[in-house]
Amino acid sequence: MSDKRQTDELGLIRRVGAGDKAAFREIYDAYEKRVFFFIKRRLGDPHEAADVFHDVMMDVWRQASRFEGRSKVTTWIFGIAHNKSVDALRKRGGRVFDELDEEAKDDAPTAADLVEVAGDAAVVRGCVNELKPVAREVITLAFFEGLKYREIAEAMECPEGTIKARAHRAMKEIEACVQRCGLSKAKDTGT
Amino acid sequence: MNDASSKEQETTELLVSYAANSATAAQRAAIEARAAADPDFAARLALTLSSKEALAASESAEHAEWSPGAFGFQRLMREVEREAPQPQVRWIDSLNMWRGIAAAAAVALVAVSLWRFDSAAPGAPPGYGLAADGPTSAASLQLTFAPSASEENMRALLLKVGGRFIDGPSLLGVYRIGFESKKARDAAVSTILADKIVESAAAE
Numbered sequence: 001m002s003d004k005r006q007t008d009e010l011g012l013i014r015r016v017g018a019g020d021k022a023a024f025r026e027i028y029d030a031y032e033k034r035v036f037f038f039i040k041r042r043l044g045d046p047h048e049a050a051d052v053f054h055d056v057m058m059d060v061w062r063q064a065s066r067f068e069g070r071s072k073v074t075t076w077i078f079g080i081a082h083n084k085s086v087d088a089l090r091k092r093g094g095r096v097f098d099e100l101d102e103e104a105k106d107d108a109p110t111a112a113d114l115v116e117v118a119g120d121a122a123v124v125r126g127c128v129n130e131l132k133p134v135a136r137e138v139i140t141l142a143f144f145e146g147l148k149y150r151e152i153a154e155a156m157e158c159p160e161g162t163i164k165a166r167a168h169r170a171m172k173e174i175e176a177c178v179q180r181c182g183l184s185k186a187k188d189t190g191t
Numbered sequence: 192m193n194d195a196s197s198k199e200q201e202t203t204e205l206l207v208s209y210a211a212n213s214a215t216a217a218q219r220a221a222i223e224a225r226a227a228a229d230p231d232f233a234a235r236l237a238l239t240l241s242s243k244e245a246l247a248a249s250e251s252a253e254h255a256e257w258s259p260g261a262f263g264f265q266r267l268m269r270e271v272e273r274e275a276p277q278p279q280v281r282w283i284d285s286l287n288m289w290r291g292i293a294a295a296a297a298v299a300l301v302a303v304s305l306w307r308f309d310s311a312a313p314g315a316p317p318g319y320g321l322a323a324d325g326p327t328s329a330a331s332l333q334l335t336f337a338p339s340a341s342e343e344n345m346r347a348l349l350l351k352v353g354g355r356f357i358d359g360p361s362l363l364g365v366y367r368i369g370f371e372s373k374k375a376r377d378a379a380v381s382t383i384l385a386d387k388i389v390e391s392a393a394a395e
Binding site: 021024025028032033036037046047048050051053054057058061062121124125127128129136139140142143144146148149164165167168171172174175178 | 199200201203204206207208210211212213235238239241242243244245246247248249250253254256257258259260263264266267268270271274341342343346347
């Protein structure tokens with residue numbers, strides 16, 4: 001994320017803190033889909049996700065005047081969304097993501113095996129869609145929200161090492177899947 | 192975690208930061224130089240970039256699905272208004288009068304709703320027929336919900352009766368609910384009125 005965008009968002013949050021509803025609408029429009037689908041991927045149910053998203057944005061409205069700008073606005077908002085999602089999962093009695101970390105298995109193919117199949121966009125798309133939410137969210141936040149591992153760890157309230165391991169595991173899972181699917185596709189087509 | 196695994200994680204971090212455009216200029220140059228000299232590393236870099244593209248396509252498709260949108264913002268504004276501090280003026284003496292007016296208005300709304308439902312259209316089930324049976328009548332209802340009603344509750348109710356939001360909420364919190372046909376609307380009325388999240392219902 002550019003420095004200018006961060007500064008603009010910080011200015012908007014300051015206005016929200018002063019009760020400016022137009023600024024709140026701008027923040028809402030900027031984050032609505034990103035945060036709603038972040039929550040929905042965790043909870044599965046769009047209606048429950050809409051209620052949790054509502055609570056997240058109410059917290060943004062209520063707490064904006066106390067936001068000091070020590071972290072990015074993105075980190076702050078996704079952090080609230082993370083906590084609310086975890087609360088919702090706990091209320092259901094389900095397992096939360098932080099409890100789902102498993103030991104990374106380094107049984108992925110060697111990089112050389114990937115050369116033939118990595119360029120197949122359809123295969124890569126299929127493999128990305130197979131990622132578990134916990135693995136997918138870390139690389140999504142890194143790729144598209146411009147957050148560094150340290151900032152993702154801050155939002156998720158976990159050690160930076162955990163985020164590093166999750167991102168590594170996500171990429172290894174994609175590599176393994178791409179090789180598996182690519183090779184089976186090659187076998188099917190006789191190439 | 193052993194050193195090899197730690198090194199692997201650091202390589203992944205570098206590749207992800209390169210794909211995310213968050214690597215420094217020096218890191219980018221180092222990654223590009225290594226990719227030029229090492230085909231295995233180049234393959235991992237290519238896969239990281241392809242993964243980002245695939246994820247972007249997947250996110251884009253996901254964002255086309257339903258989300259709270261403007262409806263969600265209106266819902267937020269209603270709660271914001273409810274939480275807004277009330278003006279501390281001497282009007283406190285007239286508070287009871289306004290409460291009385293509000294109660295009377297609510298009673299009148301319920302009475303009109305019941306009167307309209309009881310003016311049954313021919314063939315309507317007894318007790319809740321709809322008066323709006325003229326040529327200009329539409330298959331819609333006006334509803335107000337209890338403040339505690341969540342969006343999930345509202346949508347579940349509409350899903351159950353086959354209705355959909357077509358407008359609202361107004362400043363007074365009134366929603367217009369559309370139905371495929373008058374028959375569907377008439378059939379939905381008793382279920383709607385029996386639901387505790389509904390405060391009032393009136394046919395249009």
